[in-house]
Amino acid sequence: MQKSHNLKYIAFIIPALVYVSALSIFPAALSVYRSFLTPGGSYTFSNYSALLHYGLEKALIDTLLVSIGALILQLFLALFIAMIMVKPFKGNRIFSSLVIIPYGISTVVSAFIFSMIFSAVGGYANSFIVDLGFRPIDWVATSSSSLSVVVIADYWKNTPLVALILFSGLSGLSPSMYEAAKADGAGAFRRFFSITLPNLAPIMAIALLIRGVSEFNIFALPLVIIGYNPPLITTLIYEFYQTSSTTIYYSYAASTILLFIIMGYASIVLWKGGAKTYER
Amino acid sequence: MNVSSSWKSNLPLYIGAVILSIIFFYPLYVLILITFVPAPLNNLSPYPPQFPPGFTFYNIIQAYSALNLTGPVVRSFYVAMMVGGLSLALGIPAAYGLNRIGVRMANKFIIFFFLINMMPGIVVAIPISVEFLKLGLSNIYGVALAQELVVLPLSIFIILGGFRALPKDLENQARVDGANLPTTMYRILIPMNRSAILVAFLISWMTSWDEFTYAVIISPVRSTFPVQLYNYVTRAVSFEASAFALTFTIPVIIVAVVLQKYLKSQSFTGGLSS
Numbered sequence: 001m002q003k004s005h006n007l008k009y010i011a012f013i014i015p016a017l018v019y020v021s022a023l024s025i026f027p028a029a030l031s032v033y034r035s036f037l038t039p040g041g042s043y044t045f046s047n048y049s050a051l052l053h054y055g056l057e058k059a060l061i062d063t064l065l066v067s068i069g070a071l072i073l074q075l076f077l078a079l080f081i082a083m084i085m086v087k088p089f090k091g092n093r094i095f096s097s098l099v100i101i102p103y104g105i106s107t108v109v110s111a112f113i114f115s116m117i118f119s120a121v122g123g124y125a126n127s128f129i130v131d132l133g134f135r136p137i138d139w140v141a142t143s144s145s146s147l148s149v150v151v152i153a154d155y156w157k158n159t160p161l162v163a164l165i166l167f168s169g170l171s172g173l174s175p176s177m178y179e180a181a182k183a184d185g186a187g188a189f190r191r192f193f194s195i196t197l198p199n200l201a202p203i204m205a206i207a208l209l210i211r212g213v214s215e216f217n218i219f220a221l222p223l224v225i226i227g228y229n230p231p232l233i234t235t236l237i238y239e240f241y242q243t244s245s246t247t248i249y250y251s252y253a254a255s256t257i258l259l260f261i262i263m264g265y266a267s268i269v270l271w272k273g274g275a276k277t278y279e280r
Numbered sequence: 281m282n283v284s285s286s287w288k289s290n291l292p293l294y295i296g297a298v299i300l301s302i303i304f305f306y307p308l309y310v311l312i313l314i315t316f317v318p319a320p321l322n323n324l325s326p327y328p329p330q331f332p333p334g335f336t337f338y339n340i341i342q343a344y345s346a347l348n349l350t351g352p353v354v355r356s357f358y359v360a361m362m363v364g365g366l367s368l369a370l371g372i373p374a375a376y377g378l379n380r381i382g383v384r385m386a387n388k389f390i391i392f393f394f395l396i397n398m399m400p401g402i403v404v405a406i407p408i409s410v411e412f413l414k415l416g417l418s419n420i421y422g423v424a425l426a427q428e429l430v431v432l433p434l435s436i437f438i439i440l441g442g443f444r445a446l447p448k449d450l451e452n453q454a455r456v457d458g459a460n461l462p463t464t465m466y467r468i469l470i471p472m473n474r475s476a477i478l479v480a481f482l483i484s485w486m487t488s489w490d491e492f493t494y495a496v497i498i499s500p501v502r503s504t505f506p507v508q509l510y511n512y513v514t515r516a517v518s519f520e521a522s523a524f525a526l527t528f529t530i531p532v533i534i535v536a537v538v539l540q541k542y543l544k545s546q547s548f549t550g551g552l553s554s
Contacts, residue, residue, distance in 0.1 A: 023426060024429055089293055106489065106525075122328055124328060124330065126327060220506075234402050237406070256403075259399070
């Protein structure tokens with residue numbers, strides 16, 4: 001009785017399930033399958049070996065550097081912001097609204113802003129550096145400085161989201177815990193490391209999961225700010241896709257690699273930290 | 281909460297808040313500078329000044345008269361409306377079903393939806409674009425269909441949170457009184473859940489307005505506003521582009537700030553609470 005009852009309601013979910021599967025699982029499977037094909041249609045591994053020739057390793061390492069850099073910067077600053085947001089002080093609302101704004105700004109617009117700040121000639125970062133009496137920096141000259149610009153732009157755009165997630169976690173902690181710790185003589189640092197951090201860990205895992213995955217998929221920001229120089233894994237895929245109907249098979253191969261990295265990352269985070277929270 | 285939080289004891293807090301505010305506001309300030317300062321005093325000088333040396337509307341006027349951006353904005357608007365509409369058309373039934381099948385099973389479906397959501401956009405977009413080309417969908421309709429993928433899980437989650445907050449007997453009572461399921465949906469369940477539905481629609485709308493990856497891959501020509509802006513930026517007509525970007529950023533900022541008020545009290549977590 002209960003079973004058949006459930007089946008009737010599952011019918012309401014089916015359209016959404018079919019839609020999502022048709023537009024994500026099916027294309028992803030297609031991508032994996034085609035990564036082993038030549039344009040003529042025979043099976044091959046040559047797409048993968050060609051990728052090594054076109055600098056897949058460097059693109060992967062650069063993507064990893066950007067992801068880790070952005071994640072650390074975001075988590076650290078978002079924690080700071082969230083801790084200010086939960087404090088009741090005059091001007092709290094203004095501060096919260098101001099810090100949320102970048103999240104509402106289109107990715108392409110924010111990429112454009114940062115390309116104006118960090119352009120070698122006529123950039124605002126350089127005019128600030130020159131005002132201070134230092135020599136201007138050519139931001140796009142080396143791959144490490146280009147990647148730093150992407151990290152900074154990404155942190156500006158996405159820290160608000162992480163801050164909101166951490167804020168919801170912080171406001172769930174009961175004040176009595178802190179009062180008890182205070183009464184027992186725990187200082188501010190002790191309270192932070194023994195109460196705030198451990199209690200925030202599950203929600204930090206969620207933030208890490210959500211942001212880590214999107215960090216690895218970062219596409220619009222590097223494309224607008226630094227183009228293909230140096231390429232990240234996503235811009236490399238896009239370049240192959242655009243070049244010709246032959247190189248699109250390289251982009252299938254690179255896509256497959258990206259897909260497996262993301263799946264690996266997601267399962268590690270879910271397994272290590274997020275599983276408990278997700279099951280709740 | 282803390283009554284004794286006087287100005288002095290909060291000093292480090294204020295210093296932190298002010299520094300962070302400056303860091304977060306500065307890029308926006310730069311956008312305003314580029315838009316309203318005459319270009320020769322600004323980006324065309326090697327080291328543009330941090331404070332406005334002059335003021336002009338020329339850049340904005342130039343942007344509206346010289347660049348063909350109204351078309352892309354209208355298309356973006358249509359796409360965002362379609363994505364928001366699809367979110368409701370697929371999301372309301374799905375959320376209704378999930379609300380009825382029991383929490384444990386529903387959570388399994390939700391986890392599935394969110395795992396699907398983690399699929400890298402570019403990995404999915406390229407095969408979709410190849411298939412859509414065959415189907416004649418390499419246009420804004422195809423973009424809307426693909427963007428829906430990004431917003432649907434969150435929409436279902438938010439609407440489900442709203443349904444779970446309604447009293448359980450509501451639907452049964454309506455059915456006992458003789459209303460059939462469609463009537464119950466239209467007359468009772470949807471109106472009573474309208475704030476969650478509105479939030480789901482607005483979030484879908486804003487996500488679509490911002491979305492770039494699917495748009496540029498599926499429909500690189502005659503596409504949405506972000507794609508057109510990208511084309512102008514790479515062709516280095518930046519003052520006009522920035523003037524345009526600013527005028528279309530202001531409404532989005534307002535929507536975001538309004539939405540943030542809703543979100544705090546709204547059922548973002550309601551979908552998981554049992």
